[in-house]
Amino acid sequence: MNSIPSNRQLWNRISGSYQQKHDAQIGAAPRLWGMYSIPDAQLHALGDVTGKRVLELGCGAGQWSRALAAEGATVVGLDLSEAQLGAAAGATGAARYSLVQGAAEHLPFADGSFDLVFCDFGGLSWAPPHLAVPQAARILRRGGRLVFNVASPWFEACYDEAASRVTTTLQQDYFGLNTIAEGDGATSYQLTYGDWVRVLRGAGLVIDDLIEPRPDLGTPNGYNETDPADWAHRWPAELLWVTHKP
Ligand SMILES: C[S@@+](CC[C@H](N)C(=O)[O-])C[C@H]1O[C@@H](n2cnc3c(N)ncnc32)[C@H](O)[C@@H]1O
Structure with a gap:
């Protein structure tokens, strides 16, 4: 399935309203993970990036890329949507890193060219993981890391489409989650725990950790x-994978 054209169209269409709604939260401080803006200082997923060559896969308006560039990394922000890249280019501090239009399915970079590839609900949520993970692995140098945050199967399986909210009732089959229709042919992707392990290991990556970010009681969800x-304080809403290429 090729979701590149429809996902590009979707993100071009919603970029303005998405940034209006979420930019302040995503960029409120450097290194905030996911729907609950949990600081990396608490989760310890990314490590020191000083002097590292870093790619953000699906950088959106570049809030993360900007922050890592300010820490001394050489950062490339890749995104499929020209509207999202426009938002990144227009933001203060954008000059400190490069922006590239492209798809996580076909990365336009040489083998072994990055020390760290990462994303937060980016290319690994919006491109088929069986294509995007091997691409990310290919462009990592030996010892380089792939770190990414996606929604958990729990969260997706409990999502009630009709009511537009996450509940405590299983709504979708766990084993049928693979693709999630986002309207007008746009698609996001969700794997089972077992399939994530197989896709990561199949691409030659070593799994170092699976962090399940847990918001403190009372932390708002900025998206859903x-x-x-307090759903996400009780059940895991997100999976933050930490892997490396041996
Ligand atoms: C939810 S945003 C994530 C960006 C940022 N972390 C944020 O939270 O806003 C998803 C991003 O993935 C991009 N995207 C969608 N499909 C993609 C693909 N196949 N390859 C790369 N980026 C893609 C979208 O354009 C969008 O900017």
């Missing part, structure tokens, strides 16, 4: 309604 409000 949950019922109960």
